[in-house]
Amino acid sequence: MASSAGHNILKFRAPPAQPVDASARDDDGDWQLIERIGRGDAPAFEVFYKRYRRYLERFVYQVTRRQELVDDVINEVMLAVWQQAARTERLALASTWLLGIANFKSLQAMRKLGITRGSDGSMDEGSGDDSLAQRELEQDNLLNVALRHLSPEQRAAMELVYFHGLHYQDIAKVMDCPENTVKTRIFHARKRLREVWPQLSGEQAGTSE
Amino acid sequence: MTKQSDTSTMNASFPHQEFSELLPFYVNGTLGDAERAALDEHLRGCLTCRAELAGEQRLMQAFRSSDAEQQVADDGFERVMARVRGSAAQPPSAWRRWGRRSVQHAVRRVAMVAMLAGVMFGIAHMQGRVGLVEQSFHTLSQDRGSVVGADVLYVAFDAQASMAAIKDALATVKGDVVSGPNRDNVFTVRVPASEVATAVDTLKARSGVKFAAPAAPGAAP
Numbered sequence: 001m002a003s004s005a006g007h008n009i010l011k012f013r014a015p016p017a018q019p020v021d022a023s024a025r026d027d028d029g030d031w032q033l034i035e036r037i038g039r040g041d042a043p044a045f046e047v048f049y050k051r052y053r054r055y056l057e058r059f060v061y062q063v064t065r066r067q068e069l070v071d072d073v074i075n076e077v078m079l080a081v082w083q084q085a086a087r088t089e090r091l092a093l094a095s096t097w098l099l100g101i102a103n104f105k106s107l108q109a110m111r112k113l114g115i116t117r118g119s120d121g122s123m124d125e126g127s128g129d130d131s132l133a134q135r136e137l138e139q140d141n142l143l144n145v146a147l148r149h150l151s152p153e154q155r156a157a158m159e160l161v162y163f164h165g166l167h168y169q170d171i172a173k174v175m176d177c178p179e180n181t182v183k184t185r186i187f188h189a190r191k192r193l194r195e196v197w198p199q200l201s202g203e204q205a206g207t208s209e
Numbered sequence: 210m211t212k213q214s215d216t217s218t219m220n221a222s223f224p225h226q227e228f229s230e231l232l233p234f235y236v237n238g239t240l241g242d243a244e245r246a247a248l249d250e251h252l253r254g255c256l257t258c259r260a261e262l263a264g265e266q267r268l269m270q271a272f273r274s275s276d277a278e279q280q281v282a283d284d285g286f287e288r289v290m291a292r293v294r295g296s297a298a299q300p301p302s303a304w305r306r307w308g309r310r311s312v313q314h315a316v317r318r319v320a321m322v323a324m325l326a327g328v329m330f331g332i333a334h335m336q337g338r339v340g341l342v343e344q345s346f347h348t349l350s351q352d353r354g355s356v357v358g359a360d361v362l363y364v365a366f367d368a369q370a371s372m373a374a375i376k377d378a379l380a381t382v383k384g385d386v387v388s389g390p391n392r393d394n395v396f397t398v399r400v401p402a403s404e405v406a407t408a409v410d411t412l413k414a415r416s417g418v419k420f421a422a423p424a425a426p427g428a429a430p
Contacts (some may be wrong), residue, residue, distance in 0.1 A: 042290065049286045071285065078289045143271040162272035167239035183230040190233070194264065 028096030038086030041141050048077055055095070056102050062159040063106040064115075065151050092173055096164075099164070100174045103156050116162045146197040156191035161186060228258055235266045358424075360402040361387065364412055365395045365419040378415050382408035397424060 014066045030051070051055035053074065060073045080101050088097065147155050153175070168186075172179045228251045234240045235248055252258050328373035361382070366375050375396070379386065382400050400408040405423055412421035 042293075044292075045290075046286055049289065055286060071288075074285060075289055075292070078286075079292050080291070080292050143275045159272070161233045161237055162269045163238045165239065168234055186233055187226065187230045188267070190261075190265075193268070 003174070017094075023096055025093070027093050027095070030041075031090050034081070034085045034094060037082060038088070048081065052095075052098060056098070056173060059099060059102050059156075059159060060106050062147070062163075063103065063156045064110055065148060065152075065155070067154060069106075069109050073102070073105050073109050076109070077102045080105065089183070092170070095164075096166070096170055096174055099160065100176065103105060103174055104176070106156070107152055146193050149192055149196045150189050154185055157182060157185045158189050158193075225255070225257070228255070229261060232258065232261055232265045233269075234270050236262065348392045348407055357398075360399050360405060361424040362405070362408060362412070362421055364398050364400045364421045365422050366390075367419060370417040374417050378412060378418060380413050381415075384385060384408065 017053060030048070033044045033048045033051075037048060056074050057070055060070050060077075061067065064070070064073065077098070081098065084101075091097075147158070150158065156175065157171060160166045160174060161168075166174070168179050168182045171182045175182065177185075228248055231240060231244060231248050235245065240248065252262065364379070364384070366378070377396060380395075382398075382404065384398040384400045387397040387399050389398075409421050409423065412418045
């Protein structure tokens with residue numbers, strides 16, 4: 001039987017954020033906008049910007065976990081959209097294309113802060129801001145606390161699978177890496193999360209083989 | 210107890226971890242029919258994966274309930290447009306794309322010309338027709354006529370070679386740059402007259418050096 005502590009520790013915020021449903025997006029409309037942006041159409045660019053700004057805010061923050069970077073990274077992402085729109089081929093959903101740019105720019109921003117790659121190809125940013133982690137713990141935002149124990153690349157992969165609901169093939173496109181790397185990266189991220197957040201392991205159900 | 214089924218060939222060949230790696234995609238609903246069926250089969254017999262599945266569902270709920278806290282400035286679009294309006298941020302029009310390709314092609318052409326020049330020089334030298342090669346270089350070096358002597362070399366570097374690498378390479382042969390680089394990245398370099406042959410061999414052995422040869426007809430080696 002689950003302990004009461006085990007149940008109490010899983011408090012989620014209300015109201016729930018809207019998860020991303022890629023199929024609900026107007027992909028044709030997005031690509032029409034991108035085509036117009038490629039011709040230097042500023043009003044189309046503004047529509048695209050406003051359509052995707054909030055979408056990017058969350059993703060960039062989840063990858064970097066650094067509020068001070070979000071504005072600048074989104075600025076870089078949107079500038080890249082403007083510059084690349086004319087030569088971008090429609091090989092994926094527009095949102096997937098945009099996430100690929102956002103992932104690259106987020107990791108690039110982290111590297112500029114001196115955060116280096118680990119031996120597994122991911123980046124290690126150290127222990128982070130303990131006081132902020134403590135505040136989040138007090139606010140029962142356990143996911144945010146747990147995510148601090150992952151590398152930026154692991155956080156990106158987790159966000160893409162659990163919030164954006166992408167298949168591993170699409171995540172591989174976004175992260176520009178092999179599919180097996182995606183699966184392995186998420187596997188190790190889940191393992192790490194279970195270490196710092198044992199309730200995720202499902203052990204309260206008393207299950208073991 | 211793990212069951213095996215002829216409906217799932219994956220179960221016979223997949224180790225446990227590979228099924229575990231599929232669990233996140235099981236809960237987010239993106240697995241294909243075959244993978245989902247195989248995982249269903251595996252889950253029926255694997256208590257560990259069933260426990261992990263419950264954790265996966267909690268994790269997805271946590272992500273989708275989490276409100277990542279961030280505040281982005283309202284003037285974000287204006288700031289992007291300010292950069293867009295800068296000269297360096299114009300959208301690539303057809304002629305600008307052509308220009309970019311042209312630059313890339315030009316770089317490749319320079320590298321090819323330098324390499325071909327080295328090959329031609331070597332062939333011509335072996336055939337005793339250095340003068341022909343010398344003539345071809347005459348168009349690449351503005352002041353060549355005034356500096357060519359027995360102690361002068363032509364040295365071409367990779368287009369990607371850094372200035373530090375070039376300086377280092379020339380220092381190893383006590384070389385002084387007389388002129389260059391020309392448009393094909395060829396330097397005219399003076400070395401001690403008694404060390405011309407050694408300098409050529411030394412430079413040829415270095416990475417980043419496309420070719421190195423005496424500039425004067427009949428000079429050693």
